[in-house]
Amino acid sequence: MDLEEIAKLVRSCTKCNLWKSRTNAVPGEGPSNAKIIFIGEAPGENEDLEGRPFVGAAGKLLTKLIEEILGLKRNEVFITNVVKCRPPNNRDPTEEEILACSPYLDSQIEVIKPKIIVTLGKHSTSYIFSKASITFTSISKVRGKWYVWKKGEGVEIKVFPTYHPAAALYNPSLRKVLEEDFRKIRSEIRKENSKGYTIEYFLGVQNRLRDKGEEGNSNGGK
Ligand code: SF4
Numbered sequence: 001m002d003l004e005e006i007a008k009l010v011r012s013c014t015k016c017n018l019w020k021s022r023t024n025a026v027p028g029e030g031p032s033n034a035k036i037i038f039i040g041e042a043p044g045e046n047e048d049l050e051g052r053p054f055v056g057a058a059g060k061l062l063t064k065l066i067e068e069i070l071g072l073k074r075n076e077v078f079i080t081n082v083v084k085c086r087p088p089n090n091r092d093p094t095e096e097e098i099l100a101c102s103p104y105l106d107s108q109i110e111v112i113k114p115k116i117i118v119t120l121g122k123h124s125t126s127y128i129f130s131k132a133s134i135t136f137t138s139i140s141k142v143r144g145k146w147y148v149w150k151k152g153e154g155v156e157i158k159v160f161p162t163y164h165p166a167a168a169l170y171n172p173s174l175r176k177v178l179e180e181d182f183r184k185i186r187s188e189i190r191k192e193n194s195k196g197y198t199i200e201y202f203l204g205v206q207n208r209l210r211d212k213g214e215e216g217n218s219n220g221g222k
Contacts, residue, residue, distance in 0.1 A: 003032050006107050010084045011051075016100040018085035018093075024051030028080025028108060035192065036072075036116045036185075037109065038062065039124040040081045040164060042093050048086035053079045058166035061175075062120070065165070069182040070189060078112055080105065082124045093123060102127060109157075115192055117149070117157055118185060121164030128159055139163060144181050146188065160185055 007027035013019060026043040029052060038054075046056035054062050063074045083093040083101045093101075105127075109117070119125040122139040129136040132149035136142060139161060147159040162181040168174040 001107060001111065003027075003108065003111055006104055006111070010104050013084070013101075013104075016085075016097045018083070018087060018097060018101075021088050022085040023048045025084050026051055026053050026081065026086075027084055027104070028053050028078060030075065030078030030080075032111055034076065034078040034112055035114055036118060036189075037078045037080065037112060037114045038066075038118045038120060039105065039128065040079075040120045041123040042081050042083040042090075043086040044090050044166075045086065053081060054165075057169055058164065061165040061168060061178075065178065065182045069179060070186050072189075078108070078114070080108060082127050098123065098127060106131075113155075114157060116185070116188065117159045119159065119161045121167065125161040129161075132157075132159060134159075144177070144184065146184075158188065160188070 010027040011025045013025060019025070026047045030037075040054060040058075043053065044056050044058070046059070047053055053059070062079070066072050066074055066077060082105055083097050084104060085101075087093050087097070117128060119128050122136075125139055125142060126136040128149065129142070129147075132147065132151075134147050134149075143161045143163060145160070147161075149157040149159050151157055160181070163174050163178050165178065168178045
């Protein structure tokens with residue numbers, strides 16, 4: 001199965017009640033060879049209308065963090081949610097909805113085989129932690145640190161939880177924490193660059209950071 005086939009299944013899915021109130025399902029977007037997956041909770045109003053993830057105010061902040069701190073283009077990473085249809089009035093997704101929908105996320109991770117997963121907020125963090133057999137306490141306690149998901153024989157994914165950008169919109173002090181967390185992600189990307197990334201990818205990131213005048217600041221604000 002490829003990403004488009006997964007997206008088709010999501011768009012026609014009726015496995016939980018959220019299909020009844022959706023305008024569009026939101027499978028996620030990004031390349032199948034993305035090195036990083038960002039996982040949020042569920043689509044909001046704008047995402048439901050457009051059928052694309054993170055296109056509202058929180059999405060604008062996420063895009064800014066990806067571009068300005070990580071030095072990546074938004075279309076170089078894969079962005080999705082644990083739950084692919086909007087819960088009414090943006091309520092939290094239920095356990096049942098997460099259980100019904102998460103196999104699509106599992107399949108996307110299988111196809112993409114990312115080096116890094118960034119979980120945004122408690123729902124995606126708690127889901128990925130459960131897959132990785134890591135104890136989840138609260139997002140404020142576990143955020144900002146690296147964890148390893150030993151996914152199988154010789155397959156390890158680095159997992160980095162942070163706050164959902166929507167939380168930073170309503171709480172400016174969290175915005176600084178989110179930016180600090182993204183600088184930690186940037187440091188890790190640079191380490192990965194020096195290992196397994198292609199030279200073209202490495203040069204692309206370095207050039208974009210140089211254009212922003214950030215090259216050489218290799219401690220990433222840690
Ligand atoms: Fe299907 Fe997920 Fe949408 Fe529920 S939220 S209808 S499981 S795609």
